[in-house]
Amino acid sequence: RASKMDANDSIKILLATDNHIGYMEKHPIRKEDSFWSFDEVLQIAKDREVDLVLLAGDLFHENKPSRKTLHRTMAILRKHLFGSRPVGINVVSDQSMNFRSGQVNYEDENLNIELPIFTIHGNHDDPAGDGELSAVDLLSVCSLVNYFGRVHDHKDVRITPILMAKGEVKVAVYGLGHIRDERLCRLFKEGNVKWVQPVGDMNDWFNIFVLHQNRVRHTPKGALTDDMFPEFLDMVVWGHEHECLIEPVKGSAREFEVTQPGSSVATSLIEGEAKKKHVAMLEVTKSGYKFEPIPLQTVRPFLIEDVVLGDEPSIDPKRPETITEFLASKVEQLIEQAANENKPNKSYPNLHMPLVRLRVDYTGFTTVNSQRFGQKFVNRVANSEDILLFTKKRSLGKRPTLA
Amino acid sequence: RASKMDANDSIKILLATDNHIGYMEKHPIRKEDSFWSFDEVLQIAKDREVDLVLLAGDLFHENKPSRKTLHRTMAILRKHLFGSRPVGINVVSDQSMNFRSGQVNYEDENLNIELPIFTIHGNHDDPAGDGELSAVDLLSVCSLVNYFGRVHDHKDVRITPILMAKGEVKVAVYGLGHIRDERLCRLFKEGNVKWVQPVGDMNDWFNIFVLHQNRVRHTPKGALTDDMFPEFLDMVVWGHEHECLIEPVKGSAREFEVTQPGSSVATSLIEGEAKKKHVAMLEVTKSGYKFEPIPLQTVRPFLIEDVVLGDEPSIDPKRPETITEFLASKVEQLIEQAANENKPNKSYPNLHMPLVRLRVDYTGFTTVNSQRFGQKFVNRVANSEDILLFTKKRSLGKRPTLA
Numbered sequence A, B: 001r002a003s004k005m006d007a008n009d010s011i012k013i014l015l016a017t018d019n020h021i022g023y024m025e026k027h028p029i030r031k032e033d034s035f036w037s038f039d040e041v042l043q044i045a046k047d048r049e050v051d052l053v054l055l056a057g058d059l060f061h062e063n064k065p066s067r068k069t070l071h072r073t074m075a076i077l078r079k080h081l082f083g084s085r086p087v088g089i090n091v092v093s094d095q096s097m098n099f100r101s102g103q104v105n106y107e108d109e110n111l112n113i114e115l116p117i118f119t120i121h122g123n124h125d126d127p128a129g130d131g132e133l134s135a136v137d138l139l140s141v142c143s144l145v146n147y148f149g150r151v152h153d154h155k156d157v158r159i160t161p162i163l164m165a166k167g168e169v170k171v172a173v174y175g176l177g178h179i180r181d182e183r184l185c186r187l188f189k190e191g192n193v194k195w196v197q198p199v200g201d202m203n204d205w206f207n208i209f210v211l212h213q214n215r216v217r218h219t220p221k222g223a224l225t226d227d228m229f230p231e232f233l234d235m236v237v238w239g240h241e242h243e244c245l246i247e248p249v250k251g252s253a254r255e256f257e258v259t260q261p262g263s264s265v266a267t268s269l270i271e272g273e274a275k276k277k278h279v280a281m282l283e284v285t286k287s288g289y290k291f292e293p294i295p296l297q298t299v300r301p302f303l304i305e306d307v308v309l310g311d312e313p314s315i316d317p318k319r320p321e322t323i324t325e326f327l328a329s330k331v332e333q334l335i336e337q338a339a340n341e342n343k344p345n346k347s348y349p350n351l352h353m354p355l356v357r358l359r360v361d362y363t364g365f366t367t368v369n370s371q372r373f374g375q376k377f378v379n380r381v382a383n384s385e386d387i388l389l390f391t392k393k394r395s396l397g398k399r400p401t402l403a
């Protein structure tokens, strides 16, 4: 496939993932962050007049979102979904196989939907409890999203694509909601994952695979690798990993491209989450595609820095107050840096107030009370309660996280 | 007002209340009951082509309905709400004053609603928690119901009617969601409940008041009495009381009529809940109204009987097995009676299996182990686990219940 655009029809897809709606919903400063960013994602989708939004899981942060979070999410969806712009794509696959609800929402003649959203579930919002329902099912039964990629037989996984056509452009979306890595690896290795392919020439279709699994090998229990996926794929949209690595890269053992959009809100104060966050527009034509990362404007600034107390001449081990003084001056620097890069915005009160994380190698020194230290920065740093993270022996490497 | 029908336009209202959706949702036999009856209520509304459904609270049994119950309720609502039959009524009052959502759902041009449902909240589904949201708010934000009658200032209650017009017929619906009886009584007595009246001649309007409070004076703390309500009302729809007393009766101190629809599912095994359950069609014309109770077909048969062991010659106090024998024969009789009156229906598996309650005055005798007794009637009585209720000294009078 060439990656050059044709003047012909195209299918425009907004890619985003891991919105973690409801994250920190009770935090005095950060409570709005996840809602603002999800709202922005949908606003971008509307402004760009995309044909669909494709989300890769962890729409909700909690398996049982609070009533308030559910209510607000529904309100945001309603605000953006409805309208009279015609939906350009046509779902030509068996919808009863694709969707829990049995039908793509915009084909319901009782609803006037102009922005169809398709999502799989993540590990945060996976199906659970009586009836094995996901919180996403509540949105689905109200026709607010199209929930797909759910595996019904965990011994024999069949990935049945949603086939979308618009004029001569054809996109097949293969979805796989989160399954425990170990189990899914085993299923792949034992050949129990079947890819249902459209009838006819596979080359007619632009084949997208959307999943929500560990990508980096965090633990010895293993994660998926892209050589487990079939050659016929054109693009893999990898959810769950929060670091924005959205620019597509070639698979390690395959020709397809892999995009990792990353989360729209930082849920861990680690390096990967400090990168600028994006969504992307994928525009597929008959002969290729165009890919455009779009930076999010509603993400709270997050600055992270590593310091080693032993390297700082201003610190006197016999005068612990010099540690506090040094760390406070570091935080002041980061606050100033954030202030230079981010201006207040009336629409998003306090959003310019940064997250700051100092990782402090204190080998040979004592720690500082992190809570008390933070009191100096209340209302200047969004996470004043946990600015400092003390580590020893420069062991500042990556640690496993639950994304 | 005459109660004779005109040939003119009319506004048809289906009255129902206390659906307690989700009640006993985990019970092996009774789990479907509340869903079936709510579904039937809406089916009746559709079949009768009413202009609206008016519910008087306790739509949900639990303040936090399970995900499964929410999901299923949404599915039932969606099944009945949508369609192309034009809605005949026009809401002419300030909708932002009436509805939490700011707009009556069928006026949303993005939705094709043919059956508008209006509801207040009850004590079971009252607003609570962060954001003071009711479970009904989740239905409201999805445009599945029109939630009204919520008091925002608990010191100064204003009851603002929904004004509905259809041709020359005009109906004003005053709603008041559940408030603690004691508090509400005080508000009434201190003159802090204001009734906002429509401009113009009050006689042009058929004035309905829908509330959800204790009606019977259960406790010394007092309940509302209808002399607290204004003279201009034509009909009071009284929710919360589960006994079906749907046929309108004159107020005790006022000229208006009071209808108490009662619950659509029995949530206590007491006499009041054993009565045949109904909803009603209220048809308002320019010069009067017609009122038609409609029996529900999906209510589980419930038979209740009082026995006094001391009155039974077959019982020998020295032979406790004679007590069990006597009680078992009584239950057999009730099962037979239920079987004669209710036939199995494939659409509602097990619905003909009755609820049976024997209230046993055992003065002078010993009790029987109720659990063990019930084992004989598993799969013949829907509540085999709690058939027997032992009382003393013939104190079989009414006891307070939380309806």
Ligand SMILES: [Mn+2]
Residues within 6 Å of the ligand: A058, A122, A123, A124, A212, A239, A240, A241, A402, A403
């Ligand atoms: Mn995840």
Ligand SMILES: [Mn+2]
Residues within 6 Å of the ligand: A018, A020, A057, A058, A122, A124, A240, A241, A242, A263, A402, A403
């Ligand atoms: Mn995530």
Ligand SMILES: [Mn+2]
Residues within 6 Å of the ligand: B058, B122, B123, B124, B212, B239, B240, B241, B402, B403
């Ligand atoms: Mn009640």
Ligand SMILES: [Mn+2]
Residues within 6 Å of the ligand: B018, B020, B057, B058, B122, B124, B240, B241, B242, B263, B402, B403
């Ligand atoms: Mn009730």
